[in-house]
Structures are given as structure tokens and as C-alpha cells.
Amino acid sequence: MRSIIVNMVPEETCMAILEDGELQAVEMERSSHSHLVGNIYKGRVQNVLPGMQAAFVDIGTGKNAFLYIGDGLPHETIESMPQNARIHIGQSLPIQIVKDAIGTKGPRATMHISLPGRNVVLMPTAAYIGMSRRIEDEAERARLHAIAERICPKGMGLIIRTVAAGQSEENLAADVRYLVRLWESILARYRLKSKGSALLYRDADLLIRLVRDRFSADVDELVIDDKEAYQRVCSLVEAISPELVGRIRYYEAKTPIFKAYHIEEEIDKLGAREVELKSGGFLVIDKTEALTVIDVNTGKYVGKTNLGDTVYQTNLEAAAEILKQIRLRDIGGIIIVDFIDMEKESQKEELLAYMRGQVKHDRTKTNIVDITSLGLVEITRKKTRQNIDSIVYSECPICHGRGRIESPETVAIRISRDIRRMERKSHAREGYEIEVHETVAEELQANQLMMNLAAEFGTDIKVTVKPGMHPENYTILQQS
Template sequence: MDDYKRDKVMVFNDTGEEIRVALLENNILSEIFFEDIEADKNSGKIFIGRIENEVTGLEAFFVNIGMKKNGFLRFKDLVGLPNEYKRGDNVIVQVRKDGNSRKGPQLSMQINIPGNYTVYMPYGEGSIGISRKITEQSERDRIREIAEDIMYETEGLIFRTNCQGIDRETINEEVLKLRRIMHKILLDYKDSNKPGLLYSEEDFVDYVLRERLDSAVSRIVMDSKELYLKIRRKIDKIDFSPVLELKTKDSFNYYDIYLQINDIFARKIDLKSGGTITIDKTEAMTVIDIDSAGNIKGENIEETSFSTNMEAAREIMRQLRLRNIAGIIIVDFIDMYNEKHKQAIIELISYELRKDKARVTIVGFTELGLLELTRKRTSPSIDSLIYTPCPVCHGTGRVSAPSVVYNRMIQEVEDSLKELSEHDIKQVLVSIHHNLSGYVTPEIKAKLEEKTGTKIKFEFNWTDPNTYNIRYKK
């Protein structure tokens, strides 16, 4: 796997109204960030919360943080014991997972404040975490020694991949900075009594650089001189030096990123081999299906299936990052009967996971040959932030068959005229969708008028194909 070389480029685009950032691997879009969308996310933000009520059965408090929906604070995410808190108490909480249309955000009192090299946990009680991507035992031992030297007993630290090779003084300076941030949060908390925001991350550019800039990035491209100067100041402080390029025109257009953005919203994705991937999201999980389609490479069916599945596996892991898909993920690969081929798929996915900042767990193949994955959710997927459910089909992607709506409408007209027989109804006006134009013929209209003894007028001006509107005139 390691012979697969990655040319990683970070592209900043300043529209004047917002900044957008794309990450490219070998000129292929792997992640994208929009300033407006990121600003709407609450994951990582710290709030003053007020406990509204306790739900013992769920072992949680519902907490008002000044948003439309109360947050959900589980007992296991408290600092201290549940009996130390009561309704009306103010607490400092951090959003761990954004809410959605059905429920509020998931909260925690176990605060995490991220830096470039570490994540500071003021209530960590001596816990030390080291990125799994730091594999050399000597380096892990060095980092642990630094942690034990600079930490207080009540604190905790997580050492990020970027801290590899960073000296003790630099790490200590960052921890001191993060301590000062927490001290400021505590002071602001004491000065306020109203639920609301206490602390948010630094600005958008700083956030993206902190979370995505690493030694694998060879170039940073931007189309704004202001951005160029800001990023140059930032990278002067790091121990690797990506090349900076300032474009005079739209940097996204230069790298054909606009065309690739369409992939984020496509249900079906074509593979170079001729195969396809189909992605369907449900409330409970995301289901991904692979089809060999036009791929005829390989000496036999097994080899063709395996080659298509290998290509699809790499593309699927890119799509998970690109779309920010999380939760339970089921992949229906083309049937493979060779266990070595299945193991090769898992090895490829494990390799691709190195590129993903989110925690992904490979559960394995089920008895039916489906691969089960989970990807940690902290914020909504990008399509759910850009799109809202269709008001007609309510997100199902389907509408009622015209024949079903027609029969229901005719029955309702007949039944309602029977009920209103004593009210001397002269005319019925029925507004319907144009889908029913082939059903409501002059002959049908004449038969219905004869049967009900009432003049009926159909108007094809209703916008919802699932419903209709009936009015009565005396």
C-alpha cells in the first residue's frame, strides 16, 4: 500500500464573502470546507448551560444552552456525581456532537481545548493520550515524559500526530496558552448568569490550518494576498515548509474543483474501471452498493469483482471524508469467495484510514458478505447542511402514484357531496396537480357530475402531486 504516493495540496479560495478550502490528493478532491457552513456548526464550542430537568431513565440532564433545543448531557460526561447537580444549576458544557432537526446537541462537561500539537483537558485527572499514528516506541516514551513533566495532576493531555519531533519548550508553550484560554472561560462564566456561548474556536483559516495542515501537504495555494500573508505568518512557526502559491485568478477554477464538488451530492459515482458506487442515506445508516457495470477486466468473475471492489474501497473512503458521512456504514461489495481478497479489501481500507481525522472502526464482513464500518459523528454531513428535505416528498425522494391520488380525490368529492347534500352546493372547484391531467378527462368529469348532480370544475394549478384542494360554492 505504501507505494501509493500522495501529492497533497491545500487550496484556499476567497470569494469576498466567505473563504472556502479544498484538500486535493493527486489533484482529486478529498475534503472541502465552507466558512459559512463551519460557522453554523457548534461542535467544539463551549457554553454556559442551565440544567432544565433530569431524566433518570436516560441517565442524563437536559440543558439549556441558549439554542432552540436543549442539549443532552449524560451522567457519564459530568464532572463529579449526578447528585451534585439539580435543576436550575449553571454548568460549563462543550458540544461534542451537533444536533439535528429531531434532537438537540450532545454535551459534555469534560472540556477539550485543541491546539496544534496537543488537546488540553482541564479536568483530565492525569490522563495522557498519544496519537496512534505515532508508532515509534522511543517517540511515544519521549512524549509521555514531557507530559508527566508539564502536567498538573488534575489535567489531561492528548498528543496529536503533529507533535511528533516537536521539542519540550514548544509543547509547554502551547499548553500554557491553552491553560490561559480555560482561565478566561472560567472568568467569563463567573461574570455571566445567562445560557449562551462562552468560547468558540479561532477564525476559520486558523481552524483549517490547525486541523488539516501536516507534513504531507506539499503546497498551499490561495487567490488572495491577505490570505497569503496570513498563512505565511502561520507556517513560519512550523517545522516543515509547504510551498506557497498566490494565484491571480480563482484558485478553485484553476484546479477544476467546481466540477469535482458535484461528486458530493451525486447518488451514483462512476469508477474509472467502468464500475459504479451508489450511496443511499437512511435515518439509521448509510448503505453503499458496488456494481461492476462496464468493468470487464480480469480473467474470471472473481478477479473482475476483486479489482472493482479494490477501486471502490479507495473511492468509498474518500467519499466518507468528502461528504462527512458518519454513523453506521454498510458496504455491499460485489460477491467475493476468496478470503484473501476480502482481507486485501480490509487492509486497503485500514491504509486509507490514515488520511481520515475522524475515528473509523472496521467491524468486518458479515455472514452475508456485507462490510460494516462505523465513523464517529461530531457534526452533520455536508449535504444535510446545504440541503433541506423536500416539502413535497419529505425527503423520501418519492411521491404518490397519480392513480392513487386520483382515486382518493374522486372518493372524497363523492363522500363530501353526500354529507353536504342539504347545503345546496352549486359547484365544486378542485385544484389538482398536472400529473392527473391524463385521468381527469371530459368523460370522467361528465360522469362525476351526473352521479353527484353537481357542477364540478378541475383546475390544474396545485403544486403538490401528493395532495389536492376541494372548495365548495353555494
């Protein structure tokens, strides 16, 4: 049974997809975070980087968007473009955001506009017909492709979406007509706007995107805990897929919806560094600025046969969980997986084949690159939005993102060095008062370091615990 569960409060919308009660996907959108992906702007070019074939475009959001000028065009095509056709500073142009601003990086933009509808995606600037890879029946693919060729506006392109399977030509044509009108209205606003940057089209919020992109015939129920949102969704589905209205349900029980469906505790686990495997092994997931590293460990699992089979079975189990965690946490960019070493080349190939088969079900483009001579599997995954980790968590104020702090012993030794340095300059006749964190005070008392220093310099040293002090910080007051 496939379920979509939606929890809504004024500050946040959170959506979870369950397959037979097991969490398969989660997406969150907060009112305090501006979601830009899908938005179309009239941008103004601020800077051009000829060496990178790129430009920075002001879209009026405070951070310039990065635009690759080639946008998928061959290098020879870009070079052959007449000089006056190339982008220049001060130029205005319509662009669409394809990747949200993440960290210090601004949003990524494209000049290839795409407008998603229920059954098709209209591409006003690209004459191309594409098909969802999830439509596997060859006869249906051929039927839909023929329809697309008939209804596609001249000079534009279409992508047939998964939900279009089985739909009539009239339904698809109606979708196209609506999207063409939408594009014409965007162009009209573009012409009317002043020379500065401006928002021309705002993509739908999470709730509407959910209905548009995920609510289809393979979903058994859509449960929403907000009455207004429930009514809004019912009205929309009645208009685009009336046969699915009966699957929408309003949740009004007193128990919070995510608690009732056991989603709350699963989302909490997504912040954990370690992920346990059913066999007794475990994963360790570490994120860096450049990439995400996942380490596979056998843990308590010793297997029932030989070592080679134990390792292979652990790696297979780990591969399934890794792909699930990547999807749930929406990890993007470069991912390196350090599987347990396998001696047989056949097992390595089987592992790669299994992973490549599984990523076909991921809505986000994921590529299993290869396995290196060191046994590391390279994965790349498209990154478009802020993931759960960046929305829910912020940098630790204690370690500042390092993941560790100096040990109490290290801080105690630094204190002793500072006191010796101060004594070399001038002797403290009245002694010293040191303010420290509680753990450092315990360390100083346990190793008698301050007692030894007091005896060495013939002075008094008083240690005081200061509540709220950072564990690595301390204050030394010299009583002259």
C-alpha cells in the first residue's frame, strides 16, 4: 500500500511517502525559507565570465544567479555564435531557477525554460520530445510519442510524464494548451516589466507540487491533517484527475498525524551519523563541503558461511540501505561509498548492477559511476533544493561544524602553558583565579595539575566553574 501523508502548520508543510508503512521519501517546505526552483525571472546580467562560458545574473533576491551560457549546447556552437548574439553586461533575459541557493553559493539558472503540467512538461525554448523512463511498455511509449508529435506547438518541446500513461490525446492536448497560455502570459509580463530584474512566474508550493507530480493512480491514499489544505487539494484533483478524489482523506484524530503513522521517529533518525543494518552491520555517513562519504562496517554480523560470502551479503544489504538514505536525506552532489573489500570481481560487478537497477526508481537523477581499484563506489546525484539536513539542523555552536572539540586534558595543558608564560613575565604574589568549563575543572582536579603548578611557583591557584562557558575557553585572572 502506497500512502502520502501531509502534516501542515502555518510555518511548515511536511510530506512523507510510505510504502507498506515504511518511509520512502520526505520533503519539507518552510514559510521562512524562500523556494526558488521553478521560478522564472526577468534577470539582468551583472557580470560575464568568458573563460567559464558563464554569467552572474541579478534576479532581485539578494544573491545573483549563476547562468551557464552554453546551457547544454556544444562548445563549437557557442564559439560560432556571432558576438552580438552572446550575453553581455546589462542585458535582460528570461531565466528559470534550476537549483536553490545552498550555503554561500547563489542559485543556478538556465535559459531553457520548462513548465510542468499534470501530464506533460512544456519546453518553450527547446524543440525536443522526451518520455519518462518509468513508462516501460513499448506500445504505450510509441502511442504517446505519436500524440506528442501531433500536439507539440511548432518550435517548442514536450516531455511526457509518467502519469500520462493511459491518458487520452484530448487530456494531453488540454494540458499543452494550458501551458502555452501560461508561457504567453509570462512573455507578456516580461515585455511589460521595467529594465530591472523581476519575478515573472512563481512555481507552485509543496502541496500543489505534490498533487501535480506525485499523486497518481499508484497512490492508494493521500491523507492531510489541515482542513483548508484538504479542501484545496480536493478541488484541484477534481479538476485534473476526478477518479482520484475518493483517495483523499482528511485526518482529524487527536494524535498528531506523523506520530500516528510512525513517521516522526523516522525523520528524527535522518540526522544520525550512524545507521544500523538489520544484519548487525552499520553505515557511517559523513558530509564534507566537497562530497558525502559513506563507510560500510560489518559490526556484529559474522555470517553463516565463509568470509567472502559474509562480506558480499553485508555489502548488498548496505547498498539497499545506502540508496534509501540518499533518497530520504536527499543527498546530492558527489557521494563516495567505502564498501567492505571484496576479492571476487564478479561480486563487485553484481553489486554495481544491483545499485544501477535500484537508482532507476529514484525521481532525482542518480548515476552509479564505477568502483575504483581501492573498492570505492562513486555516485553522483543531482542537487536542486535544500535537503532535510540543511533545513532542520544548523551548525553546532560548540564545535562550529568540526564534529569534535578539544579534550579537557588538552585545555588543561593549555592553561598550564599560559600560567608558566605569565609567571615568566611577572610573578603573581596573590595567585591566580581560573574560570573554566565544568569538565575542565574536573580534569584539573583529577590530575592535580594546578596543585603542582602552585607548588612550583609558590602561589595560590583557584579554579572556578563558570556556567555556560565554552568547553575550550577559559579565563585566567592574575592577582598582582
